[in-house]
Amino acid sequence: MSPTGDERPHKPAPKPTPETEHYWEGTKLGELRIQRCNACAQAYFYPRPSCPHCFSSDVSWMRASGQARLHTYLISHRPAPGFADEVPYAIAVVELEEGPRMMTNIVGVENTPEALVLDMALEVDFEPRGEQSVPVFRPRSES
Amino acid sequence: MSVRAQSAIVGASETSRIGVVPDVSALEMHAESARLALADAGMKLSDVDGVAAAGLSPIAVAHYLGIAPTYVDATTVGGCSFLLHVRHAAAAIAAGLCEVVLITHGESGRSRVGMPPRVADPTSPQGQFEAPYGTLGPPTMFPIGVLRYMKEFGLTHEQLASVAVAQRKWAANVPRAMFRDPLTIEDVLASRLIAYPMHLLECCLVTDGGGALVVTSAERARSVPGPKPPVYVLGTGEAAETPLVSMMEDFTSSKAFRLSSSSAFGEAGIGPSDVDHLMVYDAFAHLPIYGLEDLGFVDRGEAGAFIAEGHTSPGGQLPMNTNGGGLSYTHTGMYGMFLVQESVRQLRREASAQVPNVNISVAQGVGGMFAAAGTLILGTAAAAGV
Numbered sequence: 001m002s003p004t005g006d007e008r009p010h011k012p013a014p015k016p017t018p019e020t021e022h023y024w025e026g027t028k029l030g031e032l033r034i035q036r037c038n039a040c041a042q043a044y045f046y047p048r049p050s051c052p053h054c055f056s057s058d059v060s061w062m063r064a065s066g067q068a069r070l071h072t073y074l075i076s077h078r079p080a081p082g083f084a085d086e087v088p089y090a091i092a093v094v095e096l097e098e099g100p101r102m103m104t105n106i107v108g109v110e111n112t113p114e115a116l117v118l119d120m121a122l123e124v125d126f127e128p129r130g131e132q133s134v135p136v137f138r139p140r141s142e143s
Numbered sequence: 144m145s146v147r148a149q150s151a152i153v154g155a156s157e158t159s160r161i162g163v164v165p166d167v168s169a170l171e172m173h174a175e176s177a178r179l180a181l182a183d184a185g186m187k188l189s190d191v192d193g194v195a196a197a198g199l200s201p202i203a204v205a206h207y208l209g210i211a212p213t214y215v216d217a218t219t220v221g222g223c224s225f226l227l228h229v230r231h232a233a234a235a236i237a238a239g240l241c242e243v244v245l246i247t248h249g250e251s252g253r254s255r256v257g258m259p260p261r262v263a264d265p266t267s268p269q270g271q272f273e274a275p276y277g278t279l280g281p282p283t284m285f286p287i288g289v290l291r292y293m294k295e296f297g298l299t300h301e302q303l304a305s306v307a308v309a310q311r312k313w314a315a316n317v318p319r320a321m322f323r324d325p326l327t328i329e330d331v332l333a334s335r336l337i338a339y340p341m342h343l344l345e346c347c348l349v350t351d352g353g354g355a356l357v358v359t360s361a362e363r364a365r366s367v368p369g370p371k372p373p374v375y376v377l378g379t380g381e382a383a384e385t386p387l388v389s390m391m392e393d394f395t396s397s398k399a400f401r402l403s404s405s406s407a408f409g410e411a412g413i414g415p416s417d418v419d420h421l422m423v424y425d426a427f428a429h430l431p432i433y434g435l436e437d438l439g440f441v442d443r444g445e446a447g448a449f450i451a452e453g454h455t456s457p458g459g460q461l462p463m464n465t466n467g468g469g470l471s472y473t474h475t476g477m478y479g480m481f482l483v484q485e486s487v488r489q490l491r492r493e494a495s496a497q498v499p500n501v502n503i504s505v506a507q508g509v510g511g512m513f514a515a516a517g518t519l520i521l522g523t524a525a526a527a528g529v
Binding site (some may be wrong): 011012013014015016017020024046071072073074075076077078079080082083086088089091092093101102103104105113118129130134 | 263266268270271272273274275276277278279280282283284286287288289291292295335336337338339340341387389390394407
């Protein structure tokens with residue numbers, strides 16, 4: 001029983017660790033922050049203090065452009081907690097302009113096989129998950 | 144060091160019942176299959192000095208059975224864990240660490256009797272970078288690369304569906320299989336969508352059951368022969384890629400499959416054309432497609448047509464998933480044990496859907512969602528040259 005009367009489950013919220021805190025601080029400000037290795041110059045995701053390409057610890061944070069392409073997806077017909085109103089919904093992987101890929105949801109477009117075309121241009125947006133804000137992607141605007 | 148043909152599987156059994164078994168706990172399924180596998184090997188519990196298990200701790204299994212093992216392997220990397228247990232046992236036996244290793248699986252995947260609770264950790268990489276997007280178990284994650292594969296290689300929905308159809312043909316001859324009625328591509332495509340492009344009949348079963356293996360040295364297998372012909376361990380491999388399916392290096396291929404299988408083929412000193420029988424872990428219909436390509440049985444992009452043309456079906460040139468697989472036989476959750484059981488049955492000439500003249504069988508397991516992999520190349524005495 002919920003004293004607030006809010007019986008509906010919430011979408012799962014991420015819980016930052018010390019190593020990912022900077023990323024999640026960024027999303028709250030509307031910034032998609034990724035890391036780039038100063039030794040091998042490759043950008044990477046998910047956040048961690050050493051480069052997965054060359055193991056260097058000489059890495060920097062950068063703000064990603066937010067431009068991406070739809071790399072692959074599926075359309076779930078099984079609602080996860082908090083997603084009952086959205087089923088069926090796409091769980092997607094996008095490839096950022098800087099190179100790394102990440103899982104996300106696609107908003108601002110019908111989540112159908114017809115509307116979601118692989119390699120379509122997308123741009124980042126943000127949605128709340130509990131106290132956090134997570135990056136989602138929408139079709140790139142013409143402007 | 145190669146462990147080629149230095150050890151053998153001398154005992155193998157599944158639980159007496161698989162499928163819907165609500166009156167047996169997961170732990171008892173480990174134990175029942177252990178008793179049956181030891182009987183199959185003609186051994187006593189006191190012969191066992193090593194225990195390996197996943198799902199539940201080998202400590203729990205060993206104590207429940209009543210032994211204190213001096214070799215323990217709790218490697219838990221998902222459904223292929225048992226293939227890794229065989230690999231590790233082969234190495235440990237060759238190194239003299241132990242002589243008889245008992246490997247057990249038991250899972251009440253459907254009835255959830257005596258199963259540890261599922262817990263989501265919002266601080267884990269998956270909890271932070273996947274779960275917020277509405278993942279709900281493997282069907283909402285494992286097939287995420289399929290559309291990319293379709294775009295890259297032109298795989299059709301009908302070809303994907305043909306994986307389920309091919310395996311149902313095998314299951315028709317397997318009395319223990321959960322689903323045995325004939326299936327058409329139209330049936331598969333008419334079943335409800337679970338996670339587009341995957342339909343219900345392209346997703347594995349969820350069942351209860353278990354199995355166990357007894358591995359010992361090739362020398363002991365010869366000097367103390369059991370009732371069944373030994374199945375020799377000719378080649379082994381294991382690999383891990385990523386705990387996050389969204390971080391796969393290539394969504395059309397499993398790096399773990401490639402690394403694990405090339406290690407196994409190298410150790411066995413054979414290639415795909417030498418293989419008589421193949422098991423590829425089929426949690427979903429796309430896995431046999433990835434498996435055929437990543438193990439080198441067909442070229443990239445060819446596996447869908449290869450299966451649709453019947454080459455893996457009964458009478459085909461490469462019999463695959465001859466128990467019906469996770470799609471038709473059984474899938475407890477950590478299905479890998481059943482891959483090895485069927486390879487052993489085929490090599491012993493005791494399979495329900497027996498393929499003629501099987502001397503080399505390959506079992507390819509997956510752990511998590513392309514997270515890890517294990518490969519075993521198993522053979523008869525003739526194939527082992529002993």
